[in-house]
Structures are given as C-alpha cells and as structure tokens.
Amino acid sequence: MAREISSTTPQNQTSQSKESGVQGTQKGRHGIRDTSHAEAQVYHDKSVQNTEVKSLERRQISPQNLNMIIQLAKKGELSGFSSALQQHCSNLKELDQTISLLKNEGIWKSEDVQKIIINHFKILFPQEALPKLIEGLV
Amino acid sequence: MSQEKLDSLRLIIQRADEHDSLLGMMSRVAVDTFIQKHSPAKINRNQLVDQITQDIHRQISALIYQQEESLIGQKPKLEQEINFSRNQRRIEQKYLQEKIAPTR
Numbered sequence: 001m002a003r004e005i006s007s008t009t010p011q012n013q014t015s016q017s018k019e020s021g022v023q024g025t026q027k028g029r030h031g032i033r034d035t036s037h038a039e040a041q042v043y044h045d046k047s048v049q050n051t052e053v054k055s056l057e058r059r060q061i062s063p064q065n066l067n068m069i070i071q072l073a074k075k076g077e078l079s080g081f082s083s084a085l086q087q088h089c090s091n092l093k094e095l096d097q098t099i100s101l102l103k104n105e106g107i108w109k110s111e112d113v114q115k116i117i118i119n120h121f122k123i124l125f126p127q128e129a130l131p132k133l134i135e136g137l138v
Numbered sequence: 139m140s141q142e143k144l145d146s147l148r149l150i151i152q153r154a155d156e157h158d159s160l161l162g163m164m165s166r167v168a169v170d171t172f173i174q175k176h177s178p179a180k181i182n183r184n185q186l187v188d189q190i191t192q193d194i195h196r197q198i199s200a201l202i203y204q205q206e207e208s209l210i211g212q213k214p215k216l217e218q219e220i221n222f223s224r225n226q227r228r229i230e231q232k233y234l235q236e237k238i239a240p241t242r
Contacts, residue, residue, distance in 0.1 A: 099176050114178045122186065125168050126193045133150055133164075133194070137143045138201055 061094040069098060073107045082116045092124050139205045147202050148223060154195045155233035165190040185238060192234040199227050 061069075065088040072081040089095055099117060102108040154161040165187045173181060206220045 111180050121172060122189055125190055130197055137146050
C-alpha cells in the first residue's frame, strides 16, 4: 500500500501576523490606555519568502519510490534496496528523507542498510559539492 | 579556459592529502555532519573522509587535465609547467590512494 507522504511545511514555519503601529501606552483624559488591546499582527516577510524558497528547494522523493525503497529494505532485499536507492534517490535531501523513514520503520539499525546508505552518500556528496567548488571556473 | 581559472582549480585540490587542505576539510565537515545527524552505528569516519576527498580530487584533476591539453595546444611553451603540475597531482593522488588502500 502506497504511503502518502505529503509535503510538509517546515517545522519552524512562523505564522503570519500584522503589526499596525503599536503606540505604547498613552496618557489621556481617561488615564493610561493599554494599547495591548489593539490588534497586533506582524508581517514576517522574510519568513514567508524563506518558506516559499524552502518549498521550492525541498525536492521530495516520490511517495511511491520511497515506499518501494523502504519495503525492499524491510524484506532484506539488499541488492534491490541498493539499486532502488541509486535509481530514485538523487540528492542529499532525498537521502535524508529516506534515512528518516528508515529510522521510523526501525530499519536504520541494520548495519547492512547503513552500509548501503553510506555508500550512496559517498556518491551523492561529491556529485553535489563538485559543481559548487568549480562554479565559474569551468 | 584562462590560466587564472586553471590555477584556481589547482589551488582547490592542492595538497589534498594533508589534514588542513580545502578538500580534506570540506569532506570532514560533510562526513561529521552526516554522523551527527544520523548516528550510524558502524562507520569508518576517516576512511569515508579519505574516499570522498580522493573522489573529488580525481574528478577535478580530470577536468584540469582536459583544460591543460587544450592549453598546450595553444601555448606549447607551457608544457613544462603543466607537466610539473601534473606530476604534483599524481603524487597527491598516490598519497590519497595509500591512505585508503590499507583499510580495503
């Protein structure tokens, strides 16, 4: 059964609120007026932008492929697990997602599974690091 | 590719077998971050760092080699300098191999 992995919002996403010129306490004919009653909403433009950027950047491995990888690991079909990983897990973020799920399923404890994951990390990290290292030079 | 860019590429992989090299440090940070995040039970941290360093060194060396070939074609006088640089890289690759080889 395919497992629905919905795209999640970042855990640290802040809610939007608007700030409308908080005046501070005011003294007047009616005494000190507490402006905390005024509606306070704070726009976090930066955090909204960050959320949008993050959702674009956070490419997720498809639920079907992730489920297949996990099932293969669960069944102990290590060569299938390794092949599926190489085929469908193409960046470090996806690898992190895969590892998280392996942990949730209690499969991460397997040394064989860890070894395969680490070997994949060995391929993915240079793949991602190299373009950044040589950017503008080649 | 300009001489400057070629020199920059060479700098990136310079002395990659040494502890404080750019590549070595980058690989260590990546591996240590992975270990911290995922706590794998059995991992040979130093070996993994060396393997990643060697892989990146090899790939950048290959790029440099290609660029040097085209440079020799344009400026034959640079051949001696390029040969010296290639020798250096071969020695560094050898040191990196030797770091990994004993644990294979």
